[in-house]
Amino acid sequence: MRYLALLLCLIGSSLSAQTPAEAARSAMAQLEEATIQxxxxxxxxxxxxxxxDAVQAFETGLAAMRDGLRAASIRETELRRDLDARDAEVTRLLAALSSLGPDARPQNFVHPDGPIGAARAGLLMASVTPALSAAASGLRSDVEEATVLRQLQQEAANTLQTGLANIQTARTALSQAMADRTDLPRKFTEDPVKTALLIAATETLDGFAAGLTQISENEADLDLPAASDRKGQLPLPVVGEILRRAGEIDAAGVTRPGVLIATRPRALVTTPTAATIRYRGPLLDYGLVSILEPEPDILFVFAGLDTVFGETGQVLPQGSPVGLMGGPAGETDDIQSPSGERAGEALSETLYIEVRLGDRPEDPLGWFTQDKGRTE
Known part of the structure; x- marks a missing residue:
């Protein structure tokens, strides 16, 4: 019964271990496809x-690789520890199988008590041999699985290095392409003097937002798709985890009307709808900010960026890059780490999102779907 319990345990573990390996292989394929893009x-x-699209594909692939490889590494560690913990039991199992030999028959169990003992030996042989063989097969399967998982992680190392290098290349190329872009329509021209005066006179985001219309000149009448018609259906501008919702108190005891999203370092932030850049640059204690206007009297505020794209007055199509988050580039060791000792660095950056309708803020989650973010 003890060996039967061991067998059941091993079979259950083996079935559940297929997902990490498949996920890691799928992630490798995603990174290869991103390289093609x-x-x-x-x-x-x-x-x-x-x-x-290439940057977003790399981000998706690297995230999948991180999850798949970490799960595979955890599974391998569990298998190794389980086999080490059962070392004595495995030794006894192997000894029992060895003593039976390849041609074990009931005669090998002949008992001095005669026919009755022999019959009992035959019954014992008939019940024990399949269980021992099955347990041995399960052990062999787990050893092979652990070996495959280790080989998978080694094979993935080159793919990871290439993926991390390529996403850096893609981000740099994207920054340059945005700087060189000349095909974007312009709704207005910014007056830098008025902008500087507004910033100097501003003490709150409310006051700054209220004065944004004062910094523009030669404003054109451009029709953009109405964002309010898709309220609740707009994608979040970045992939991440919602840390704090509107109205929740932060560690400093401050309550803000926007949401805070934890992102991975250097994550790409995009506009959820076509919008005019009303302001880009540092603002108060919000850090580097990009304020978008999808339609009159509606503002999307993205704060906490490390790099911002575009120029004030330009109109960005939906899905266009708005900026990049800060933080160091990812490292292979971080992604492969089985213990998650560096997991805190995986989502180390924070993007603050505020939506303003007229002179008042609204809950951003009432505007955006959450399928692009994570709430784990």
């Missing part, structure tokens, strides 16, 4: 769009 971006007519 990056190569194709050089010849794409809309290079910004192509590079944006």
């Amino acid at each position: 990056l190569d194709a971006a050089d010849t794409a007519r809309d290079r910004v769009r192509a590079l944006t």
